[in-house]
Amino acid sequence: MTLHADYDPDNIFAKILRGEIPCIKVYEDDVALSFMDVFPQSEGHTLVIPKRANARNFLDMPGNELGSYMQRVQKIARAVEAGLQPDGLVVTQFNGAPAGQTVFHLHFHIIPRWEGEALGRHAGGGMASAETLEPVAARIRAKL
Numbered sequence: 001m002t003l004h005a006d007y008d009p010d011n012i013f014a015k016i017l018r019g020e021i022p023c024i025k026v027y028e029d030d031v032a033l034s035f036m037d038v039f040p041q042s043e044g045h046t047l048v049i050p051k052r053a054n055a056r057n058f059l060d061m062p063g064n065e066l067g068s069y070m071q072r073v074q075k076i077a078r079a080v081e082a083g084l085q086p087d088g089l090v091v092t093q094f095n096g097a098p099a100g101q102t103v104f105h106l107h108f109h110i111i112p113r114w115e116g117e118a119l120g121r122h123a124g125g126g127m128a129s130a131e132t133l134e135p136v137a138a139r140i141r142a143k144l
């Protein structure tokens with residue numbers, strides 16, 4: 001029942017939120033943190049997580065906090081589009097392990113797509129270096 005379990009405060013995104021694990025940051029305010037996915041499915045694969053510490057998935061998020069969080073998701077999606085100029089953009093999230101979720105702190109994926117370029121495997125491709133991710137993040141940040 002990965003859809004309905006207690007929030008694990010030691011999940012990897014909680015550690016990133018607490019600054020215990022580094023990330024290539026794109027944006028941060030009191031509502032959300034955005035950073036580069038370290039196993040990107042395409043160049044510019046970005047994640048947006050709510051700062052609220054105990055929402056494992058979309059179903060857990062209180063409705064009255066969803067609007068401000070989704071505004072951040074859209075804000076980052078617009079910056080990814082403006083900074084990287086992809087042909088398309090996937091905005092998605094997974095709820096529960098059978099649906100594909102691997103980290104149990106709510107997050108939206110923003111995945112740029114280019115015509116003719118295949119999508120990398122979800123949470124299973126190669127790990128990108130900070131040197132690779134940082135200049136991409138800088139292009140996104142420049143449009144925020």
Ligand code: 5GP
Nearest residue numbers: 012023036037038039094100101102103123
């Ligand atoms: P999910 O599978 O839960 O929808 O997405 C989790 C995402 O987090 C995956 O796309 C995976 O590549 C990414 N991820 C896993 N561990 C780390 C990490 O330590 N740092 C970053 N930046 N991303 C991670």
